[in-house]
Amino acid sequence: MMEDILLKKGLKQTKSRLLILDILDKADKPLTAEEIYRLIQNEEDSINLSTVYRTLEVFLNKNIVQIPLMKDGNKASYILNRDEHHHYLVCDKCHKMIKIDFCPFAEFEKQIEQLTSFTILKHKLELFGICPNCQGKTK
Amino acid sequence: MMEDILLKKGLKQTKSRLLILDILDKADKPLTAEEIYRLIQNEEDSINLSTVYRTLEVFLNKNIVQIPLMKDGNKASYILNRDEHHHYLVCDKCHKMIKIDFCPFAEFEKQIEQLTSFTILKHKLELFGICPNCQGKTK
DNA sequence: ATGCAAATGCAAATCATTTGCATCTAAAAA
DNA sequence: TTTTTAGATGCAAATGATTTGCATTTGCAT
Structure with a gap:
């Protein structure tokens, strides 16, 4: 525990x-x-x-x-x-935040390592958008 | 200009x-x-x-x-x-920063929109690792 | 050239975070 | 179990990034 x-x-x-x-x-x-x-x-x-x-x-x-x-x-x-790996998506209007449980960057990281000779240790991804509730609202 | x-x-x-x-x-x-x-x-x-x-x-x-x-x-x-879209990779040891000119996020974005009903507007990705110069160094 | 809303300089304020120092406490040693 | 001590905590003050109030200046429309 x-x-x-x-x-x-x-x-x-x-x-x-x-x-x-x-x-x-x-x-x-x-x-x-x-x-x-x-x-x-x-x-x-x-x-x-x-x-x-x-x-x-x-x-x-x-x-x-x-x-x-x-x-x-x-x-x-x-x-x-x-041990899980995930990211967050934040609404630009109401700031509601939801967790995104998958991530497409595993593959990408390998490419970057070859390209740059860096060893990639981690990444941070933040997503921004408009949540269903706020879509259509003026501001 | x-x-x-x-x-x-x-x-x-x-x-x-x-x-x-x-x-x-x-x-x-x-x-x-x-x-x-x-x-x-x-x-x-x-x-x-x-x-x-x-x-x-x-x-x-x-x-x-x-x-x-x-x-x-x-x-x-x-x-x-x-108009270009890119991200940065930072060395955890010497803080050297390099620009990464491609990003595989486009497809991923559609999946997230379907999954969450959010409209995705942008994302921020930061990559961290060890640059070739710092690899092998103790600290 | 003139007038005014917006932009700037300067100093002080604010907000997140860090630090110095005296005191306390978890856990190693006796 | 008591003693010891390195490390943890509380409190207040310091720091560093960013913001703001206000008096003055400036871009630009008339």
Whole structure:
């Protein structure tokens, strides 16, 4: 389960880390540091916002989380690193976000490696469009 | 040419705008506001950093520029919106950045539209890896 | 040439994120 | 189990990117 990951990565098991892992595990969308902080406050527990930032930084270095996109283009948002690979599609009007469970870039990456001699480690893809609800609306 | 774009978009022709357009036109990599500001200072001309930000915001709204990626994950960087479509590959070690001139996303886009009922307007793809020079180096 | 809306410079404000430092705590050592 | 200590946390202040208020200037339509 989720808690074991701290042991596996050689990290101390602290209240903050367990809370943040739990929040991320339950989330189905990327969350910003601020959002994680607020969600933890909602559960009567309380940890400091800098602790959230510091914890996320540790998790990032240990590959426990990743930042698939910048919310509103300016806030890092985090998801747990699961084995699945997916991307997000965001509505330009209402900002609704949905997960896209497949990705056509595996093939592409090989081509790029041959072309550039880089070793490709990862990619970030963000999709933007208009959701069904907002289509037809003026603005 | 480049200058006409202001007329076409119904924007006043000012020194700042022309300078910024010129810098972006000559650039072969995305530039941050700060970088544009510095490059303009180097050419003996001088405009204010807030003007750079305000100008880029106007250009963004008029689709004259786009932000293909966040430099170092935290600074918006801008390129001119040309008709070509491309992406960038960044070395995780030395941060060298190269342009990738093709993108297999067109077919994928249709599938996503059918799957989600969204209308896809654009996508951002960032590639990360290790460049030939840095391969084999320890850190 | 004139007038005005829009653009600019400058300084201060804002917002996300980071950091210094004193204190606390998980987990290794005794 | 108690002791020890490196690492984690809280709090407040600092930082860095970006935005904004306001007085002044400038492009361009009349």
